Amino acid sequence: MKSDVIIIGGGLMGFSTALQLAMRGLRCTVLEKESPGRHASGINAGGLRQLNRNPAEIPLTVEAAKMWRSIEALVDSDCDVRFPGQLRVAESADDLDLLEQRAAMVRSLGYEHEEMIGREELYQLAPALAPHCLGALICREDGYARPFHALTAFRHKACSLGVEYRVNTVVDAVERERGMWRITTRKGEFQAPVLVNCAGAWAGHIAASLGEPVPLKPGAPMIMVTERLPHFVDPVIGAAGRKLSFKQMQNGTLLIGGAHMASLDFHKEQSEIKWPKLAVSARSVMALFPQLKDVRIVRTWAGIEAFTPDNLPVICKSSTAEDAYHAFGFSAHGFQLSPLIGRIVAELIVDGISSFPIEPFDITRFKSS
Amino acid sequence: MKDHYQLVIIGAGPAGLAAATVAADHGVEVALLDEQPAPGGQIFRAIEAAPVERAEKLGPEYRRGEKLVSAFRNSSVGYFPDTRVWSLSARREIGVINQQQARMITADQVLIANGAFERPVPFPGWTLPGVMNAGAGQILFKGSGIVPSDGIVLAGSGPLLLLLAWQYLRAGVKVKAVLDTISRVNYIKALPKLPSALLVHHHITQGLRYQQTLKLAGVELHNGIRDLQAHGNESLESISYRHKGSKQTLKTDSLMIHFGVIPNIHLSQAAGCDHFWHKRQQCWRPELDKWGGSSIDGILIAGDGGGIGGARTAEHAGRIAAFRILHNLGILNQRESKIEAAQDRKWMKADLRIRPFLEKLFRIPDSMLRVPHDNAIVCRCEEVTAGKIRSAIAAGHSDSNQVKFFTRCGMGPCQGQQCSQAVAHIVADKTNTPLQQSAQFRIRPPLKPLTLGELASIYPEERE
Ligand SMILES: Cc1cc2nc3c(=O)[nH]c(=O)nc-3n(C[C@H](O)[C@H](O)[C@H](O)COP(=O)(O)OP(=O)(O)OC[C@H]3O[C@@H](n4cnc5c(N)ncnc54)[C@H](O)[C@@H]3O)c2cc1C
Numbered sequence A: 001m002k003s004d005v006i007i008i009g010g011g012l013m014g015f016s017t018a019l020q021l022a023m024r025g026l027r028c029t030v031l032e033k034e035s036p037g038r039h040a041s042g043i044n045a046g047g048l049r050q051l052n053r054n055p056a057e058i059p060l061t062v063e064a065a066k067m068w069r070s071i072e073a074l075v076d077s078d079c080d081v082r083f084p085g086q087l088r089v090a091e092s093a094d095d096l097d098l099l100e101q102r103a104a105m106v107r108s109l110g111y112e113h114e115e116m117i118g119r120e121e122l123y124q125l126a127p128a129l130a131p132h133c134l135g136a137l138i139c140r141e142d143g144y145a146r147p148f149h150a151l152t153a154f155r156h157k158a159c160s161l162g163v164e165y166r167v168n169t170v171v172d173a174v175e176r177e178r179g180m181w182r183i184t185t186r187k188g189e190f191q192a193p194v195l196v197n198c199a200g201a202w203a204g205h206i207a208a209s210l211g212e213p214v215p216l217k218p219g220a221p222m223i224m225v226t227e228r229l230p231h232f233v234d235p236v237i238g239a240a241g242r243k244l245s246f247k248q249m250q251n252g253t254l255l256i257g258g259a260h261m262a263s264l265d266f267h268k269e270q271s272e273i274k275w276p277k278l279a280v281s282a283r284s285v286m287a288l289f290p291q292l293k294d295v296r297i298v299r300t301w302a303g304i305e306a307f308t309p310d311n312l313p314v315i316c317k318s319s320t321a322e323d324a325y326h327a328f329g330f331s332a333h334g335f336q337l338s339p340l341i342g343r344i345v346a347e348l349i350v351d352g353i354s355s356f357p358i359e360p361f362d363i364t365r366f367k368s369s
Numbered sequence B: 001m002k003d004h005y006q007l008v009i010i011g012a013g014p015a016g017l018a019a020a021t022v023a024a025d026h027g028v029e030v031a032l033l034d035e036q037p038a039p040g041g042q043i044f045r046a047i048e049a050a051p052v053e054r055a056e057k058l059g060p061e062y063r064r065g066e067k068l069v070s071a072f073r074n075s076s077v078g079y080f081p082d083t084r085v086w087s088l089s090a091r092r093e094i095g096v097i098n099q100q101q102a103r104m105i106t107a108d109q110v111l112i113a114n115g116a117f118e119r120p121v122p123f124p125g126w127t128l129p130g131v132m133n134a135g136a137g138q139i140l141f142k143g144s145g146i147v148p149s150d151g152i153v154l155a156g157s158g159p160l161l162l163l164l165a166w167q168y169l170r171a172g173v174k175v176k177a178v179l180d181t182i183s184r185v186n187y188i189k190a191l192p193k194l195p196s197a198l199l200v201h202h203h204i205t206q207g208l209r210y211q212q213t214l215k216l217a218g219v220e221l222h223n224g225i226r227d228l229q230a231h232g233n234e235s236l237e238s239i240s241y242r243h244k245g246s247k248q249t250l251k252t253d254s255l256m257i258h259f260g261v262i263p264n265i266h267l268s269q270a271a272g273c274d275h276f277w278h279k280r281q282q283c284w285r286p287e288l289d290k291w292g293g294s295s296i297d298g299i300l301i302a303g304d305g306g307g308i309g310g311a312r313t314a315e316h317a318g319r320i321a322a323f324r325i326l327h328n329l330g331i332l333n334q335r336e337s338k339i340e341a342a343q344d345r346k347w348m349k350a351d352l353r354i355r356p357f358l359e360k361l362f363r364i365p366d367s368m369l370r371v372p373h374d375n376a377i378v379c380r381c382e383e384v385t386a387g388k389i390r391s392a393i394a395a396g397h398s399d400s401n402q403v404k405f406f407t408r409c410g411m412g413p414c415q416g417q418q419c420s421q422a423v424a425h426i427v428a429d430k431t432n433t434p435l436q437q438s439a440q441f442r443i444r445p446p447l448k449p450l451t452l453g454e455l456a457s458i459y460p461e462e463r464e
């Protein structure tokens, strides 16, 4: 089978890229070592958050948010999206200061998606919140979707436009030969003129084999989910002074994340829940919602994600190899960006340049250090 | 409860009781944890409380447990009833909860002796009120002497089905019918292969002879039934099945089902032990060496949790594991533990002789395990039907975990324990892959109910 582009990694970045390339008439094959969405893309917290992003990501996150608003037009499924807004609450005067500075900074960059709200509005939006909070930073357009459904929708749409994918296909080596990439997998060899590295936490191996090693670190953020409860809170809740992201999902369950990490044996791809850290998450939840004390935790898990030293992704053309591209290292906040990442990589491949400011995400930024 | 023990045993059934007693008698500091209020496990449930009369109705085997429990009561074992184990790690960290107090304890050696549970076999209507697992019925009987109302139907396969029918009969309940999925041909083929001495004396094969008693009492007995379905609007009103090619209907408001038991592998899976598909027992089992040692150092498994062998085998396996643990702790040398275990090995071997016969006889038809009816609910917690699972597979979700992600099947409070087997069968069937290659649901602790408040109370010194 002939492809114009081979994409390593059947996560959201891989399928989003494949979809955008297919929309521009290219034939793509996605190679996935396990199954689509097996790692970060299928099991993440589904948060569509623009709030509190690194300034370098703001232009991207704002555009991605627009894409999520009309996601059905792109992938024929609404991915179960909701946009109830996201709050970052202040529990002290110091918190309040910090959030106000943040809001001012975002405004100074010319963006208006983050703003401060006072105590009164906070309790209108989240009446169930414990009474000690003083105000919050809010992004009213934020929300969430169901990640595995989103991944499946991207995959179906991509395949309907001719994209092919292979499961259980581990890419072992990539070599450039006479203007072609020769890709060796445990399920045979593949060839294409263009290669895209969307291999998530494993992308460092591919980058290194292209001669541009990156200090990528795998990590395994943990999540817990509770039993279903009657609807009691709309917005996604975080707090300035806590590692916490808290939301009530479409079906009434509470999804509690907060970037606490499980212990991870990356080689075996086995993670183990760190209960002391989840206990901290549980205490954070109870500080903000003491009435949830007797709610049952139904599941906990951790997913493997790629972290860079600056927590910003790598999105660029290879600095060492011809016709090779990277999109990885999303450091636990790539879900929201994913529809746009495919567009950017497709622009790089087809137009040779992206219409978005992606300089901060160049792979060469790690060289000096 | 202390923070650390030399040995923690999970489960106070025959395996756990026997192991705990041996270890404690050798001076080991043992904690025995069980979620039940009293020792005895599944088979000897409430044995200390059951009046003599009820114990007699339950049969002579029940008496065997009395000896086991009294030896244990006379030992120095630290016993913690009403204590749920909600997590177990490869590093032998054990999450427990006792009187609403969650805590983490550790152990040099862990023995999993958590037993078996009834094989869930979904069929249309099995979730209707009025349909109950025979095991649950037996628990009510053993624990509180509660029996069902007259006109009950029992259906399924396995020794417990006949035993329970017989126990009910003796307790004066009118049993309407016993519907067995085993065809008569199985009996005729299997029986002559069995050493007759075993047939006469073994408590399980007695079940076969219970048939005679049941017949005499006027109970309808049908073998080789197929296509069992339960009907009713709010609750059970009738059941239907095929027998000798024709469809039969029975009016009843109470159906007890039983399809044998399978090992409870949630804890061993959570710890990361290796497992394999056991064809004859039609279930997953942990990989164990001949001492009950799992693939993880310091974690051993004894009793039905390691593979179905019955109560006597569980007791022997518990002691054998204990002798290995004594060696691992440096209390016995290799030779000594070998010698100590020899007698139990001999008895266990004898007790296990009947297993291949039972496994053959009570084998569940594969066609049932594949849940042929699309309208049958497979996941009770999230109400996912077999049809929905099949369409997820058709849409490219080609293993159990993808099916789970897509349909939420297995994401409920039971942790997928009720549906993981059925999903694996459906996936293997639809994708044409052998069961032994199919992935199982990944374990997502807590394995037992744990509240946010309980979790919040542990590790109080830990900060962000
Ligand atoms: C627990 C958790 C919660 C999160 N919550 C959020 C959130 O709320 N909001 C948000 O925006 N983001 C969130 N994220 C981050 C987000 O999920 C990721 O940034 C995003 O999914 C990354 O997508 P990806 O395609 O790069 O990676 P992945 O989904 O990991 O895909 C990479 C794929 O490449 C495959 N692969 C790797 N090496 C090879 C090889 N050699 N050959 C073949 N295939 C290979 C892997 O099997 C994998 O499927 C979370 C992440 C985690 C782990």
Ligand SMILES: Cc1cc2nc3c(=O)[nH]c(=O)nc-3n(C[C@H](O)[C@H](O)[C@H](O)COP(=O)(O)OP(=O)(O)OC[C@H]3O[C@@H](n4cnc5c(N)ncnc54)[C@H](O)[C@@H]3O)c2cc1C
Pocket (backbone or CB within 6 Å): B010, B011, B012, B013, B014, B015, B016, B033, B034, B035, B036, B040, B041, B042, B043, B044, B061, B083, B084, B085, B086, B113, B114, B115, B116, B117, B118, B134, B135, B136, B138, B160, B163, B261, B302, B303, B304, B305, B309, B310, B311, B312, B314, B447, B448
């Ligand atoms: C429903 C049912 C009915 C049965 N009826 C009969 C019968 O009538 N006659 C017969 O011969 N055999 C019967 N058996 C089989 C018999 O019970 C077993 O062969 C025997 O009990 C096995 O002993 P064991 O020690 O391995 O486990 P069990 O006796 O099952 O003991 C396991 C113990 O572990 C505890 N446990 C499990 N998980 C946890 C946890 N996470 N935390 C804390 N405690 C835990 C349980 O509460 C239980 O007390 C039955 C089995 C089942 C499942």
